[in-house]
Amino acid sequence: MSGSRSTAFGRPREFDIDEALERAMQVFWARGYDGTSLTDLTGAMGITKSSMYAAFGNKEQLFRKAVERYAEGPASYATRALREPTARSVAEAFLRGGVRTTTSPGCPTGCLSVQGALALTEQSRPAHDTLVDWRNDAGVRLEERFRRAIEEGDLSRDADPGRLARFIMTTAFGIAVQAANGLRADELDEIVDTALLAWPT
Amino acid sequence: MSGSRSTAFGRPREFDIDEALERAMQVFWARGYDGTSLTDLTGAMGITKSSMYAAFGNKEQLFRKAVERYAEGPASYATRALREPTARSVAEAFLRGGVRTTTSPGCPTGCLSVQGALALTEQSRPAHDTLVDWRNDAGVRLEERFRRAIEEGDLSRDADPGRLARFIMTTAFGIAVQAANGLRADELDEIVDTALLAWPT
DNA sequence: AGCGTTCTGGACCGATCGGAACTTAAAGCG
């Protein structure tokens, strides 16, 4: 973890490591892991390969850190949504947040967790697995939140938390693909409206 | 279009062009356009690069032909679904078909049209555009079918065909991602059940 | 000043990328 030590010993870093990571995240977001070369990355980050390797390790570790930054930044709506008071408002906040992030101006369309490494290749396996785990974790957290909602009484005891979580996650993933397909935010919000019609009363 | 001429003039082709295309489709399906190298392709196809170039042109054209084969093969459920008698049964057949194809044993999980080239890179732009067009076309055909259903009276005049089509497409894309995520067919079928609860009465 | 430590820029690495070229092989036809 030498990348975050700010107590300078030796020559100080000449670039902003957060800014560089932000740029790397944007490139991975737009082009995916396989489609992004070191030249793409260092070009966008404004640093040389040696600086990148010294600060982040290698391409694979840089991707992992970019995903972490994505989770805490553009995808932070997911964690925030879990704090909504009812299961239904959790689901709605989750989907609305997905719409906003996948269509945010100045950012690539779509979702890094979906288009970062959906296909599985030899060299993208670590990146692929990272994203599979993250997507599944998100579903599990949603399921646990829905289970709590049943205990709290704002969701019917007949409801299946796992099934609802998988449905919401599916809708969110579909929205990410549609955003990459060029759909506008208002069209995606209509999709959220429609999906929520399936929500148990 | 010299690839399909079977009237032999000159040395006859020693491999089955359909079989080779099938293999190429499978590789693109699993690894995506960017993640697939010519070595991957020719290795799976059992031919050399020169044979591939002579028969299919280049990697990009091979991808296009693989997508066409996918559309007529594994994804043919989409066209068949449109012939269902009612809008609702069209939607259900479309989604059930998606579940079956994205979880078919012996084939890669997920959907070629989604994971073939979701991210946009310099070299994948043609493949990416091909898939964007195809996905949007599928939505348009669904929308037209729903519009016809309104005229035929099996769908309410209050329904919005475009909105419904986008919702069904979104669910189908989400299912493709979930399949790539490792969900089982029965879990995906539950998602279809849930999504159809949003269908207008 | 000298030293240890860390960062920078650029040269360099073997491997692989998509693709072209060239030779050899197998067919029909006169």
Next chain:
DNA sequence: CGCTTTAAGTTCCGATCGGTCCAGAACGCT
């Protein structure tokens, strides 16, 4: 039999891939 045509197999191409190495530069510390 040549002659033409097309496919197969091999070699080679320039470019790029992810990654390493090294000399020099910029700091804190003594």
